[in-house]
Amino acid sequence: MNSTQLPVAIVKGVLGACRSRTVLLVAGLASVLLWLGVPTELLAAVTGSPPAAASTALDGGLSGIAAPELTAADYPSIRGVNARVAVWLVAQLHLWFAAFVLAVPIFVFIIEAIGMKTRDKRYDDMAYEFIKISITAYSLTAILGGLLLFSLIVFYPDLFSYLSRIFGESMFYYALAFFAESAALYLYYYGWHWLQGGFRKWLHLTVGLVLNAVGTTLMFLANGWVTFMMSPAGVDPAGLFAGDAWTAMHNYLWNPINLHRFIANIAYGGSIVGAYAAFRFLSATRPEERAHYDWMGYNANFVAILALLPLPFAGYYLAAEIYAYSQQMGITLMGGIFAWLFIIQAVLIGTLFLSANYYLWCGMGRSDGAARYHCYIKYLAIAIIGSFLVWFTPHTLVLTNEELKALGGPYHKYLGPLGIMPAKNTAVNIMILATAVSFLFYRRSNRIATVSWVKAGNAAQLALYTAGIANLLFLGIYHGYFTNTVYKVAASIPQVMTTLIIIVVSITLDSLMYRGAREVAPLNWGRVPNRAQYALFLLAVAFTWLMGLMGYIRSGIRQHWHVTDVFRDASPDAYTPTLGYAANVVSVGTIAFMVLVIFVFWLSQVSGRRTPSEGFWKGAAG
Amino acid sequence: MRHFLKVTIFSLLMIGFFAGFSNFGIPEIKPAPPPVIEPLDLTAMTPERFVSLGEKLFKGKGTCTLCHNAVGGRAPLLEQSALIAGERLADSRYQGSAADAQAYLVESLLEPSAYVVAGFGKAGSGDTVSPMPSARAGSIGLSDVEVDAIVAYLQDLAGVEVTVAIPSGAEPETSDQETPDAPPRAALASADEVLARFACVACHKVSGEGGELGPDLSRIGATRDAAYLRRAILDPAAEVAEGYPPIMPMTYSGEMYAGELQLLVQYLASQR
Amino acid sequence: MTYQRLRVPRLAQLVLVIGGTYGGFWLIFDLWLGQPIPRSLMGMYMFFVVVGVLMVFTATEKSTGQLVGPIRALVEDPARRWLRNVVFTVVPALAALGVYLQMQPSDEPPLELRSIHPAPPSSVKIFGKRYDLMSLENPYRHLEKDDPEQFRELVAAGGEVYIRNCQYCHGDKLDGKGPYAQGLNPVPLNFQDIGTIAQLQESFLFWRIATGGPGLPKEATPWISSMPVWEDFLSEEQIWQVILYLYDYTGHRPRSWGHE
Incomplete structure (x- = not known):
């Protein structure tokens, strides 16, 4: 019930606020002030009179901040609103938009730099188009951030006051940094056409760099609060927090989350830009417009895939650190009910890979020279689909009684081993390699290499991939079947190294081979089927949904704790929701996000439209 | 607009597919609800109940079995821990300050x-740092009594005598364990009541009166110390007095409250 | 691609590839390996196979045209009205039938996630005593070498115990096909199979026999195994004897940590 009211309320609020650019600016500033004002007020209130968190220090000394022990009565409720779902949705929407507004400037900065280097104005135009979208999305992010703050204060006042006692300082700096972020963004956007050419362009690019640096700092600060709740630092065994804000922030999972979120943001930005380009392509009428948006979609997809490839490895790092922080949390993460979440994740990531590859295959149609490679597509598809099937084969099979009888027990002799890590790691690595091959084919589609060692080069490429895949399979099979349980995960690092080395070497080799290559057929931007645009859409939808799902598990592994092992969640919602329930909340959130993003895109188009108003204005010549 | 609708429908279908697959x-699987905090009543604590409380804590709130199990190989198995605890004290790698096996077990938690x-x-510490968190800290957060209960369970598991002091009606503590099902009877207040309640005099002579199936306890304090008496009540089969049949019931450790046991032992030990 | 030579219509190729993959799964797993893929998983497998095949078949404009062409013609071509009416009747009817069959109530109990042969506890209380399953050994096993005659007697005694108590379910050939086996789920274990007692230590058997279905640990919930708690009916000696008999009759050797 609440979940549907919220987005409506947001849309209404935004519609009301965003009538013109100036109002928008005021709204943005107001939301910044909101960020600035509320925490400090609250801080004053909190430091003035410590709330129910009566110090439980045994010696009676004030040696730290104690976590309050709450009961269900300490959680205010509003009739008809589920507090947890409300905070969950608002936080997730805020995070999606935050990822979007952090990612787009990174994307824009890279594109602008490329444009400056190549002196290709298309890049500059594309970058500008996106920073324009970013402006609207930015104010939405701030509004959602304010909403999140209010819902936390309303529904979880004790948690919020506890966190603000610990993080008071950093919350203040966060608000200041938000100011700097706004200033840099407005300067970057409104100064785009003013700061053109030569030194001025350099200056503009520097503003872009500052914008990104401040944005990333903002994210790191917020990550500190979140990771403190997962892996609190500076808390003594009695549960008293004795450190300063930096101790709390520099906790165990801070850097792993920073890295993971940073890389994921780039990929996410690429996928959203890709969806935008896909939609503009579909609704474009003029050929040059189609060519422009096709080209934009291709570049966005490229950035998304490039960032997607190292993401599983950042994920391993994060999971390994969670294990190192607390074995208990690690087991909660990988075993029990969350084990099935990783099957859902496999389906989602598989979808990402499939749609990215499909987009590349369809894109080969831009050049007539690609026909030479069409016959290989089916082998790539077999490799990707085959790996995908291995990847989402669960460890525990769901069997009917007849099947139980037929198998003679719940263990499947041949599919069982596919359920464990070595098989899955192997599958993911092969999928990544197949994607790299798709990309190579795409690169070659309109050209023929002219260097003298073409044959040797192709043979070397073939040998490289064959040897690499053989090595992956060997490592996977060896560690999957012939070693002790303890070593089952040990294969992942050599496998990752194999994959990375192959990709780097083969792309280097290929670019050397195709230096000065002859073009067989021109690359016709815009000559791409509509189907491919839907693949780009799917990329964005799947990415958004996946982020929501992983947000649920990141928060869910704390179980019934606000702050792991320190501050117990005593609210009626302290239980862990089922996967299905979480998936439904994530779906509602994704739809709400999509609606808001469509609104943002639409706004950016509206600003360019002019309606003739002859005869309306006094004295104006028609 | 046509494309807009198509894209919208496509996106909704895909979200529906993801949600459908997840559902x-x-x-x-419904995750277990968070553990409920209920007060633990220690007034009706018998040695057997204390051990079984320890077992519950070991497998439940203490989360010990998460690592100390036969499957994962993450931590040593504890079946023999109470037996070998004494040897550990003499080990050159031992860093602690425990004086006896029981103290070692408590310390190890x-x-x-x-x-x-x-x-x-x-990893990398050369077996000097344990990956195990303190059982008192954080999410486990066992109280002193609960730690003792786990040690009692470990001692029972290894088959050695339970030497841990069993709480006898102190102030109620909070624990995540539910209280025993049957409403406990009120604790007896004197040794005489205990002797009467458990019908000791049906077999034994106390102060010159009683049966003759068991040894005369009228002057038992002169020859046996409190520790012996305590064990003889809790585990009669451990050592049967010469010339008597081994017929004393084994059930007292499950029926007699710790406070009552203490009263009885003190009383008997004073019979010289 | 071989379609230039064979001239199989694209649509038929699509159906053939999908059907062929399904048939291939069936041939390999059901027929050859005898380990069918569970239906829940097969559904997901085939879903993604169909997605993958469609992706390959629509990757190029030409191929897409060949695939979509006949379908479009069927829908739009006035000359094919008759065929269209048939298809438009049959396909929804088939779909309806499929839904009907799926929604049919069945006597199949709901699916359960349970492992029937879970990891044993490290120690267990049987006959009022605590046994350490890691070090527990069959007290009669040493007689196999030390006193073969007495060993044969014990095996024979174990056979007697087996025939009186166990064969009703596990079968007189120890193949899990006793007279009552058909009525049981999970099915009684086939001791002849190399994957059962040959993989286990005697202490594991001792635990499983003595505590039966109700003695299964938590991960094996729900406890629907109908194996009785034999410690209530047999003596410790009888259980060890019947274990000797199980290995003797099947010719398997118990697993032991000593040889590894």
């Missing part, structure tokens, strides 16, 4: 790094 494609079994230390 129907995988088995729906509170300061796991005092002695790390070879091969189970934190």
